[in-house]
Amino acid sequence: MRISLALSTLSSLLGVVASPVNIIRTSNSADAHKIAAEVLIISMFTPEANIWYNIPEFNLLARYITVPGFSPLFPDAHCTRDGSICQAVTGEAEINAAVTITSLLHSAKFDLRQTYFLIAGIAGINPKLATTGSVTFARYAVQVALQYEIDAREIPSDFPTGYFSQGSQAPGQYPGSIYGTEVFEVNDDLRQLAFKFARKAKLNDSAPAQAYRINYANDSKACSGAEPPSVVLCDTVLSDNFWVGTLLAEAFENTTTLLTNGTGVYCSTQQEDNATLESLMRGAISGLVDFSRIIIMRTASDFDRPFSGQTAAEVLFAEQGGFDPAVTNIYVAGIEVVKGIINGWHQQFQAGVKPSNYIGDIFGSLGGQPDFGPRQ
Numbered sequence: 001m002r003i004s005l006a007l008s009t010l011s012s013l014l015g016v017v018a019s020p021v022n023i024i025r026t027s028n029s030a031d032a033h034k035i036a037a038e039v040l041i042i043s044m045f046t047p048e049a050n051i052w053y054n055i056p057e058f059n060l061l062a063r064y065i066t067v068p069g070f071s072p073l074f075p076d077a078h079c080t081r082d083g084s085i086c087q088a089v090t091g092e093a094e095i096n097a098a099v100t101i102t103s104l105l106h107s108a109k110f111d112l113r114q115t116y117f118l119i120a121g122i123a124g125i126n127p128k129l130a131t132t133g134s135v136t137f138a139r140y141a142v143q144v145a146l147q148y149e150i151d152a153r154e155i156p157s158d159f160p161t162g163y164f165s166q167g168s169q170a171p172g173q174y175p176g177s178i179y180g181t182e183v184f185e186v187n188d189d190l191r192q193l194a195f196k197f198a199r200k201a202k203l204n205d206s207a208p209a210q211a212y213r214i215n216y217a218n219d220s221k222a223c224s225g226a227e228p229p230s231v232v233l234c235d236t237v238l239s240d241n242f243w244v245g246t247l248l249a250e251a252f253e254n255t256t257t258l259l260t261n262g263t264g265v266y267c268s269t270q271q272e273d274n275a276t277l278e279s280l281m282r283g284a285i286s287g288l289v290d291f292s293r294i295i296i297m298r299t300a301s302d303f304d305r306p307f308s309g310q311t312a313a314e315v316l317f318a319e320q321g322g323f324d325p326a327v328t329n330i331y332v333a334g335i336e337v338v339k340g341i342i343n344g345w346h347q348q349f350q351a352g353v354k355p356s357n358y359i360g361d362i363f364g365s366l367g368g369q370p371d372f373g374p375r376q
């Protein structure tokens with residue numbers, strides 16, 4: 001599905017060079033040689049990874065660290081010489097994300113207990129909330145395809161969609177069967193800081209993206225699709241399945257509302273984050289990472305549904321022009337987040353950003369009482 005494009009580097013965009021501070025902490029001798037990254041960028045595939053190379057701020061290709069269990073396509077983690085900033089590339093979709101992140105957390109080469117994880121990838125976008133090129137920061141990640149599915153041609157006549165919760169009898173009913181990976185909630189206080197950092201960025205855009213998004217201008221329900229790119233606080237939803245179209249999008253809006261008990265806002269669409277978060281949460285249970293140090297940033301490359309008068313297949317195959325600005329804005333906005341954390345390390349980030357909201361999964365595995373899910 002994804003188009004591969006040669007992306008020029010952005011060396012001229014940022015004049016200021018943030019010099020990553022010190023580190024490779026040596027608190028006890030067993031950990032002395034481990035890389036204690038302050039920020040670890042999680043990319044999913046080549047264009048998302050490459051946008052961080054040949055930049056003026058730091059050189060992620062100074063160190064290649066082969067990690068057993070990483071994808072055959074992306075066998076190495078990358079780090080700056082001092083180890084303060086690293087990157088892992090998971091490979092696309094849920095299985096790759098879960099296996100790569102789990103392998104990373106159990107690698108003896110890293111000490112990730114104080115690391116901030118910046119999930120930084122492209123995504124589909126709900127034109128009710130934003131447009132292509134926009135940068136979103138999520139509080140909830142919702143797994144929407146973990147449901148029963150009946151082909152739309154065979155659904156009961158009173159069903160609005162073929163998707164409905166496992167253990168339920170119809171769309172709209174709360175799931176009777178919970179696997180535990182349906183919803184994750186991350187640190188909202190950290191999200192607000194990341195949002196503030198990213199808003200310093202001058203977002204990239206392109207003439208083809210502008211020309212295409214005009215089509216949403218007169219669609220009263222989806223007119224945000226025609227606005228210029230912006231930085232937005234809204235949630236992310238995922239499935240291995242790359243869905244497109246008004247009916248599936250609305251069905252999954254409903255699923256998001258249902259699974260987050262009305263709080264989550266279906267906004268960006270992607271294929272990895274419940275898997276990445278499940279791995280990070282299991283790592284947090286094992287004391288390997290701090291689940292309050294995760295940022296989910298998704299930039300919008302394509303619309304999840306057509307404009308009025310267009311079909312679902314037409315939007316899927318259209319040249320929407322959003323891919324290049326979305327990839328560029330991973331760096332343009334993401335670098336502000338990385339600089340914000342590195343420059344504020346001693347004053348704020350080393351000690352951590354205390355979440356005022358619940359964080360974790362639907363079971364309350366990390367303690368606390370989820371604000372979604374069946375009450376225990």
Ligand SMILES: *[C@@H]1O[C@H](CO)[C@@H](O)[C@H](O)[C@H]1NC(C)=O
Pocket residue numbers: 008009010203204205206328
């Ligand atoms: C967007 O990025 C591309 C590629 O670096 C660049 O050529 C273009 O001038 C940028 N446009 C804006 C509006 O920043």
Ligand SMILES: *[C@@H]1O[C@H](CO)[C@@H](O)[C@H](O)[C@H]1NC(C)=O
Pocket residue numbers: 214215216217218
């Ligand atoms: C939107 O409506 C205006 C005013 O009716 C019209 O001039 C314009 O062509 C329409 N744009 C699209 C993309 O349909």
Ligand SMILES: *[C@@H]1O[C@H](CO)[C@@H](O)[C@H](O)[C@H]1NC(C)=O
Pocket residue numbers: 160161171172247248250251254
């Ligand atoms: C979404 O939920 C609304 C309100 O319950 C319902 O009217 C609509 O048919 C649902 N849409 C889909 C596609 O399931």
Ligand SMILES: *[C@@H]1O[C@H](CO)[C@@H](O)[C@H](O)[C@H]1NC(C)=O
Pocket residue numbers: 174261370371372373374375
């Ligand atoms: C979420 O909604 C379900 C279904 O309405 C309800 O059973 C559950 O108690 C709610 N959970 C919370 C935490 O409010």
Ligand SMILES: CC(=O)N[C@H]1CO[C@H](CO)[C@@H](O)[C@@H]1O
Pocket residue numbers: 094098143145146181239240274275276278279
């Ligand atoms: C790692 C993990 O929990 N992944 C889950 C994400 O959702 C899919 C459903 O499509 C589950 O099968 C996975 O277990």
